[in-house]
Amino acid sequence: MKISYHQQIVGDVEVFYREAGPKDGQVILLLHGFPSSSHMFRDLIPKLAEQYRVIAPDLPGFGHTITPPRSQFNFTFNSLFQVIEGFTEALGLKQYVLYVFDYGAPVGYRLAVAHPERVQAIISQNGNAYTEGFSDAWGSWETYWHSPTPENREACRNSLTPETIRNFQYLHGADASLVSPDGYSLDIAFMSRPEAEEIQLDLILDYRTNVDIYPYFQAYFRKYQPKLLAVWGKNDPAFLAAGAEAYKRDIPSAEVHLLDTGHFALETHAKEINELIQQFLKKC
Template sequence: MTAHAAAPKALSPSPVQFRTVTVQGLDIFYREAGPKDAPVLLLLHGFPSSSHMFRDLIPLLAGQFRVIAPDYPGFGNSAAPGIGTFPYTFAALADVVDAFTDAVCASSYVIYMQDYGGPIGFRLALKHPERVRGFIIQNAVANVEGWNPEVVKALAPFWQGRNAQTEQPVRALLTAETTRFQYTHGASRKERLSPDAWIHDQAGLDRPGNAALQVEMLWNYQDNVAQYPKWQDYLKTRQPPLLIAWGDNDPYFTLKGAELFKTLVPSAELHHYDAGHFALETHVEDIAAVSLAFLARLPKAR
């Protein structure tokens, strides 16, 4: 009889539930899976997506964790009030997510953040450092050097003087062509790219009035850049448990963004993937596996 090595244990899928809760007078949609009494993993999505970007990851992480992924106001299936009703700033979105965690009884959590999720997650951490057990960072930055210089060059005139002309490169980010580009550029395993991802995102961008909200958010992004020193100081001072899962071919955020986190938190664990901005589309099992291993090593939640 030939002896065979034991096969690796399969990641057990967990059913995802779809819910809506009222937060600050707004209907906030979220996806949730896993035991109610398990440690919380808070998933914060990027632009121009929503909790939809975590659709494949959530079931893989929810066996021993309560995984929660909200849509921000103006994104996905959450309410999208007009600019005159809601201030589309990253500080305002962070306040909504903060109130959302209270509404769903998540008083302690690990934050998984990608793209826009970074500015929101870091604001939560500065406001409630005692609540944050650690971070999983996927292509989100906290330094100007982490940006593609061409993107900074395109945004700089808009931030320095907002008008119809300087808005043009920003509004180009809202087109179907650019949304598809965000998913396909630099992605290996092309056969794993689902058109559902960019079609879903574009449907949100194309809703009446949504372009104005998105332009407002991109205008406010300069405030995130101003906050970078505070976020860097937080990481350097507190040395939180940190896992970095990086799509190396991201057209917006470069490896210098990932390397900064490793410099500030030397104990951080860094994994590289031959992937683009939305690495979960092609490497979800790989990222789920290192995430579960990282989560298992954290001190028990209080």
């Protein structure tokens, strides 16, 4: 299955995206997380594209998407949502299945709240919408949220180091022999670009707005009862398995599957996740 690579202008942003699958197929919109890009879906896209039209953009501030300088673009989650909303409209995506991971979850859930009629189903892979999903690893970030001093901002910079990306984000809780170095090496390279760290620190501070609107996401779940599959690396050091189970509180029909791996579950379990998605979407 061939994957094609494109750019779509949305305002002042040039969104890079990967696409594969039949043009008339049901759309699956894949939204990546921190500190990655659509590259994280490299093993999943060919599997899903055998049946579905798969579209995976890079969020502003990540991957190959080009944004104005930080002084001219407000790096917030609402800005990320607005760009992705404009992206879906530019591509004429009237309906889609949302696959959300990590940072992709608050972006995707903003999209769902704004356009519930467009969302056919949701797949959340280690993507929080409940505070039960937070581990103690969020301590320095939460301190920064409540007291955004220069000192607390610097304390969060450790989250961006090559060692943290490799060992905490990718390898913790996973079978390291199954984790390709390609993913974390690319993320580390992207993080070394000019302004990249400051952009990420801006987003770390703004992450507090996601927690503030969790009740809106949860109200959407209760009202619309979207078909939802939560598939989770249960050894994730930051997004606890309780965050997956919490979806059942508002969507009793939600399916929850916990996999014996870490945060980047696709690095080790792309085959298993694909099979769960295929089974889930057949019932939607």
